[in-house]
Amino acid sequence: MNADNTGRKERGGGFHEAFECDGCGACCGAYLIFASVEDARREPRIEAETQRLGDWLETSRWAYRLHPLPFHDSCCFLNAERRCSIYETRPEVCREFAAGSEPCQTARAMRALPALAPLARESAGEGGA
Numbered sequence: 001m002n003a004d005n006t007g008r009k010e011r012g013g014g015f016h017e018a019f020e021c022d023g024c025g026a027c028c029g030a031y032l033i034f035a036s037v038e039d040a041r042r043e044p045r046i047e048a049e050t051q052r053l054g055d056w057l058e059t060s061r062w063a064y065r066l067h068p069l070p071f072h073d074s075c076c077f078l079n080a081e082r083r084c085s086i087y088e089t090r091p092e093v094c095r096e097f098a099a100g101s102e103p104c105q106t107a108r109a110m111r112a113l114p115a116l117a118p119l120a121r122e123s124a125g126e127g128g129a
């Protein structure tokens with residue numbers, strides 16, 4: 001979930017805060033992480049290196065567990081530099097995770113990291129998402 005994800009969040013008065021991921025990797029170890037069959041088609045390492053859920057647990061979105069797995073304190077694809085080793089083909093759930101969101105800030109706090117600071121403030125009528 002790390003690398004160059006960005007996120008936006010509306011605050012009171014129609015202003016938006018923009019965030020840029022600083023690659024801390026905290027989100028890659030803070031939550032349950034699952035990937036879909038479609039994700040595994042895109043990235044073969046998911047099938048080879050993660051845990052397939054039983055048929056009775058599988059859904060269209062969740063078929064493989066990436067975290068937690070035995071002997072890993074974060075996702076098995078987070079490398080020693082705390083960067084995603086499958087970034088270009090990472091699961092959809094990782095693509096959806098927004099830098100600066102409440103789950104992002106919570107994950108940082110769990111690792112005793114400071115809150116991610118916004119890059120800039122923009123008016124909603126001036127290009128805000």
Ligand code: SF4
Nearest residue numbers: 001028075078084094
């Ligand atoms: S696949 Fe990559 S981005 Fe997703 S949780 Fe694992 S290390 Fe993080």
